Amino acid sequence: LKSNLAGKTxxxxxxxxxxxxxxxxxxxxxxxxxxxxDQFIAAVEVLRHPELRGRPVVVGGDGDPxxxxxxxxxxxxxxxYGVHSGLALRTAAKRLPPDAVFLPVDRAAYEAVSERVMDxxxxxxALVEVLGWDEAFLALPPEAPRDDAPEELARSLRESVLxxxxxxxxVGIGENKLQAKIAxxxxxxxxxxxxxxxxxxxxxxxxxxxxxxxxxxWGIGAKTSKKLAGLGxxxxxxxxxxxxxxxxxxxxxxxxxxxxxxxxxxxxxxVDPSPYVAKGHGKEETFQVNISSWDxxxxxxxxxxxxxxxxxxxxxxxxxxxRVVVKVRYAPFITETHGVALDELTLAEAALAALxxxxxxxxxxxxxxxxxxx
DNA sequence: TCTGGGGTCCTAGGACCC
DNA sequence: TCTGGGGTCCTAGGACCC
Numbered sequence: 342l343k344s345n346l347a348g349k350t351x352x353x354x355x356x357x358x359x360x361x362x363x364x365x366x367x368x369x370x371x372x373x374x375x376x377x378x379d380q381f382i383a384a385v386e387v388l389r390h391p392e393l394r395g396r397p398v399v400v401g402g403d404g405d406p407x408x409x410x411x412x413x414x415x416x417x418x419x420x421x422y423g424v425h426s427g428l429a430l431r432t433a434a435k436r437l438p439p440d441a442v443f444l445p446v447d448r449a450a451y452e453a454v455s456e457r458v459m460d461x462x463x464x465x466x467a468l469v470e471v472l473g474w475d476e477a478f479l480a481l482p483p484e485a486p487r488d489d490a491p492e493e494l495a496r497s498l499r500e501s502v503l504x505x506x507x508x509x510x511x512v513g514i515g516e517n518k519l520q521a522k523i524a525x526x527x528x529x530x531x532x533x534x535x536x537x538x539x540x541x542x543x544x545x546x547x548x549x550x551x552x553x554x555x556x557x558x559w560g561i562g563a564k565t566s567k568k569l570a571g572l573g574x575x576x577x578x579x580x581x582x583x584x585x586x587x588x589x590x591x592x593x594x595x596x597x598x599x600x601x602x603x604x605x606x607x608x609x610x611x612v613d614p615s616p617y618v619a620k621g622h623g624k625e626e627t628f629q630v631n632i633s634s635w636d637x638x639x640x641x642x643x644x645x646x647x648x649x650x651x652x653x654x655x656x657x658x659x660x661x662x663x664r665v666v667v668k669v670r671y672a673p674f675i676t677e678t679h680g681v682a683l684d685e686l687t688l689a690e691a692a693l694a695a696l697x698x699x700x701x702x703x704x705x706x707x708x709x710x711x712x713x714x715x
Numbered sequence: 716t717c718t719g720g721g722g723t724c725c726t727a728g729g730a731c732c733c
Numbered sequence: 734t735c736t737g738g739g740g741t742c743c744t745a746g747g748a749c750c751c
Contacts, residue, residue: 411719429718473751562749593726625720
């Protein structure tokens with residue numbers, strides 16, 4: 342959607358009351374559902390370690406809270422202590438009681454369970470667009486009967502996921518992906534709503550979200566929210582009433598108008614069930630101790646490139662790599678990237694050529710190598 | 716909050732070309 | 734040759750998401 346915005350006149354004049362969307366499709370029964378597993382990673386771990394149920398569980402890094410790393414998922418019990426994803430593991434350890442459990446990230450296990458969940462969703466007959474391990478958008482195929490309220494489908498999805506995988510999920514219902522995605526947040530346990538299902542449409546968009554801060558929207562994070570606040574735009578309703586042109590001048594020709602659309606609850610409705618095709622793959626590592634010697638930096642780049650090459654050989658052996666990008670994060674958390682076209686070079690040669698573009702020789706905290714496909 | 720690792724997309728500036 | 738304007742490609746950085 343965003344990539345189609347430039348130069349288009351998609352905006353009605355800014356109204357002086359809460360703008361109402363034109364009816365965007367509920368009449369046709371074209372609902373979008375968003376399914377999101379509850380505390381997915383922690384739930385998978387509790388399933389295979391039942392003795393952990395009810396205890397604060399934190400999954401992240403290699404499971405050692407003394408090391409550099411962040412929380413990937415915290416169980417609801419851990420969240421009670423202010424522990425949330427993105428928090429440094431060491432900080433999490435300080436906040437949690439001694440009976441808290443720290444576990445390493447086990448990607449393969451989560452991928453396997455995720456596959457089963459997505460299969461259950463597909464078995465409903467809906468189109469399923471996978472969004473990650475624990476999320477998906479669903480749409481009824483066009484030929485499906487559409488007399489059922491979407492809540493019926495939502496409830497039956499929750500039931501079958503629970504039955505087949507023992508995992509609970511929340512479901513958001515909307516007229517587009519944006520609405521459905523945000524609706525799920527109101528369906529989550531502890532959100533004050535019953536039943537794990539919430540419907541957010543043009544009919545209740547401003548009632549539910551109008552007074553909320555702009556970062557309640559999917560696509561607006563801390564930086565953009567702050568920048569908007571500097572323009573006097575703090576709430577979703579204020580964003581909805583903002584001028585697309587003025588925001589274009591500040592945020593760029595596509596992002597500016599797109600932000601206003603977010604504020605108005607306008608979004609993409611197309612659910613794309615085609616398999617995910619990566620644009621590239623990368624491998625990066627934060628070192629437990631910063632690296633000061635540039636010779637060691639070179640050695641580490643070669644080593645990480647080897648790991649990446651093995652990943653590529655396993656996942657995309659046939660796809661030609663067009664470009665290699667090296668990322669260096671210096672000790673004060675300043676990150677730079679440099680890339681080179683692969684051409685006739687090997688992956689390692691290209692990575693070293695990219696590394697040669699770096700002139701800083703300060704201590705390094707992270708190195709990354711990324712291959713982009715042609 | 717001493718800040719992971721895997722990604723995606725957009726922006727802006729410079730190179731280059733006509 | 735004192736100097737336009739537009740298009741496209743490449744690159745680095747930024748922001749966001751899970």
